[in-house]
Amino acid sequence: MGKDLFRITQVAMIGISLFSSHYLYAATTTIEGKPDGASLAQSIKPVTSCSSLASVDLTVIGGAGSNVTSATASVIDGQSVCTVEGVLAPSIGFKVKLPENNWQQRFLQIGCGGLCGSISEQVGAASGCEPVTNGEFVISATDMGHQGMGGEFGKDPQKRADFAFRSLHLTSVTSKALIKAFYGKDPAYSYFSGCSDGGREALIEAQRYPDDFDGIIAGAPAMNFEVQNGIYHPWLAQSNTGKDGKPIVLANRLPLIHQAVLEKCDTLDGQKDGLISEPLSCQFDPAILQCKTGEKDAADCLTQEEVTAVQRFYKGPTDPTTGKSMIAGGPLPGSELAWAGVFVPNSKDEPIFSKIIASGARSVLFKDIPDDTNFSFSTMKFDSKLFADLKAMHSFYDSTNPDLSAFYARGGKLILWHGWADQHISPVNTIEYHKAVVKFMGEKKASAFERLYLLPGMYHCEGGEGPNQIDLLTPMMNWVEQGHAPQAILAKKPHVDEKTDFGTPVRDKKGGDAAAKPVAQTKIDATRPVYPFPYIAVYKKHGDVNEAENYQPVKMKNAGKSPDWLGNDLFKPYPLIN
Incomplete structure (x- = not known):
């Protein structure tokens, strides 16, 4: 030392x-x-x-x-x-x-x-x-x-x-x-x-x-706190949930994505070391991993559904009216291996942790506790109204x-x-x-x-x-x-x-x-x-x-x-x- x-x-x-x-x-x-x-x-x-x-x-x-x-x-x-x-x-x-x-x-x-x-x-x-x-x-x-x-x-x-x-x-x-x-x-x-x-x-x-x-x-x-738990994690949970209610991207796909990110951005700092020192300069589009038409073996490529989910992870939600982002930033290039167990589960039957975090926070976030009787993250709307509802407690939390x-x-x-x-x-x-x-x-x-x-x-x-x-x-x-x-x-x-x-x-x-x-x-x-x-x-x-x-x-x-x-x-x- x-x-x-x-x-x-x-x-x-x-x-x-x-x-x-x-x-x-x-x-x-x-x-x-x-x-x-x-x-x-x-x-x-x-x-x-x-x-x-x-x-x-x-x-x-x-x-x-x-x-x-x-x-x-x-x-x-x-x-x-x-x-x-x-x-x-x-x-x-x-x-x-x-x-x-x-x-x-x-x-x-x-x-x-x-x-x-x-x-x-x-x-x-x-x-x-x-x-x-x-x-x-x-x-x-x-x-x-x-x-x-x-x-x-x-x-x-x-x-x-x-x-x-x-x-x-x-x-x-x-x-x-x-x-x-x-x-x-x-x-x-x-x-x-x-x-x-x-x-x-x-x-x-x-x-x-x-x-x-x-x-x-x-x-x-x-x-x-409000955006983090009321928008960021709910978005990640929704983005990785398919129409069948099951996760789209599983943890075994993350090394493939991470390696593609490294190939694109690892040497931006002049050194190939498996680390990205300037993620804000990394322009990575997971579409480069999309399987080609007719490709049967998807071990080394992503399905269209997987590509879309990963793109949504990085981008975050936007308000449909103004087109503005609803978060300051999403997970950055180079973080892919860490997604496992958070918003990318290890198996189809494992619950998405981001959903668990966001669910636990819902009775805390809003000025008036919402009635979640019929609430579902899969149908949750990300718009300026949601942002305004959360903002009501901004100066409190x-x-x-x-x-x-x-x-x-x-x-x-x-x-x-x-x-x-x-x-x-x-x-x-x-x-x-x-x-x-x-x-x-x-x-x-x-x-x-x-x-x-x-x-x-x-x-x-x-x-x-x-x-x-x-x-x-x-x-x-x-x-x-x-x-x-x-x-x-x-x-x-x-x-x-x-x-x-x-x-x-x-x-x-x-x-x-x-x-x-x-x-x-x-x-x-x-x-x-x-x-x-x-x-x-x-x-x-x-x-x-x-x-x-x-x-x-x-x-x-x-x-x-x-x-x-x-x-x-x-x-x-x-x-x-x-």
Whole structure:
């Protein structure tokens, strides 16, 4: 790891001169009034027992019925930890883990995925980050106000608000109260990290509660929550459903499609490596795979029905009246293998997961819960009326507001990240949000507190063909505490991908009680730098292609023209409703 860090530092220093100057602005800023991170080396010991935290009064935070349900001391992964669990009224579950021996005045709250409903303890985007594993952080999380992955909570107005935003803030306030009670000190630095809905939650914090956290890491954010669950996934489900009600494209066809995409676009960055670093420049039409008339063996070609379905995947729905797209972007070229199990099932009898996700969300999405007695995704109409019905709850659930003035003013830092091959949420959403922040805040201000990283070949929050293990928490700490703005980050390709629950939408998931630690692998097959958007890592044409030091930053040929779609105004400032 030390060798990797040395090499990536070299890469960053070499590449820094190639960046436009605005990326270097305010490279030594820290949060005014905060101690320098280097001064936090002194471990803070508890001033009271773990069991005493059971009597901390939470009614002043969550109202009547809020209380600590347990406060238990135990050893987790060699660290002595006080684990506090409780409820904030009416039903916000939370868990806080407070280390007893090595706390360095840092607090980390982590997000969840899907519609939440359980407490995830997986710290993502922090691969190999020692401060997480050695007890330097207090770590907390919430189930977002309901239990279970379904959307039944949408029938309760209070639980809607708890899921949309309230749980996040109250868990932050509660965690800090428990920290003060246990150590006799407030945290010096507070961080939030989440992916998928956790990414939406991260941006909710930056937009609604700018004083809660000093550094926020938002991965593959479901910030466009209404469109994501009310249009994007329903469209994918409908597009892959035939007249017989069965799936059209099955997972065994995806390698054929993916290979054709690679043949078309793999070398756009000058390197044939099985990854697409610039999907926005890839012009791929699956019609090239259509079987010729009279061709009997369809193993190496697609039927007309399959071609049409895949074209619909990429394109997304359009309003029949205006002709405008109803989504900011669909799944991008290079993501094909990740479609398996989401909107492309493994067998004709396997339900389409996109339909399951969208079905669960229907009682949450609309202002008035729809009567789904006769509803069917196969006959669902995609038009401006549907968009307007969903838009009614935009400022309640979504976190696309680019006005981060308050977060910026108090010295907050934001890192956005997304896998280019994400199968659940199109990276175009995150790119458009980044552009909106730059446009609203101004390039100079935006570059002082915000970065966007896009990872070639990475799926939703984890995994993929490309290097996908990253540590964004360490550079975030360096930025917040030391004033060192991040440039290149190191992405690692593990020998075997390890599945986590960090932000990944799941079905029938029961409460998460995994250890709160980042994924770590003993064997790494490759490393590669990832530069802030709009730069990509390009091979220097010499040296080992699997070593990060042999890549340099080059500006993307096509950073993507902002789409003209029905949601153009969703990424503009808007009043927040409660």
